[in-house]
Amino acid sequence: MRQAIISFFLLMPTFCPSAHAAACPNLSVHPGITTLFLQTDFGEKDTASKIFATGMEDAIKKSRQFCLVQDLRAANFALDLAGVDITEDHERAAVSMVLISEKGSLLTHWIRVSSIDNTEKNCQEDVVKVDRAIQRSKRHR
Secondary structure, three states: OHHHHHHHHHHHHHHOOEOOOOOOOOOOOOOOOEEEEEEEEEOOOOHHHHHHHHHHHHHHHHOOOEEEOOOHHHOOEEEEEEEEEOOOOOOEEEEEEEEEEOOOOEEEEEEEEEEHHHHHHHHHHHHHHHHHHHHHHHHOO
C-alpha cells in the first residue's frame, strides 16, 4: 500500500492539468526573475490539497524571485504538485512536489504533509526549497 501511494505521487505530476496563474510583469523591466509554470492535480473532494495548491500559487506570486506564467513554453522551470487529503475531515494533505527544468530534467522531488492551519508557512518554506534547487542547478551548468 505504501509503495502504491509513493508511486502515485511520483507519477501524477506528469499527467497534471495546469493551474491558472496570473501573468508575469514585463520581464524586460524586471530582469533576473525566474519564470515558473505551476501544474496541480488533486481530487474534487481534496479540500486540504486544493488549499495547499492555492497557497503555493500565492506564495510564488508574492516572491521576488519568481513569476508565474500560463504557458509552459515561457517557463524556465515547471513545478508539479499532486495532492491527496489524508484525513477523513479533509484537514491534512500529502502533496508531491516535482521541480523540472525547461530541458525536462528532474531537479528535485519532495513530499509535503501539511494541515490547513500550516499552509501559509509550509508554502513559504517550499518556495525557498524551489529557489535553492534552482540555484544549485545553475551552479552545476
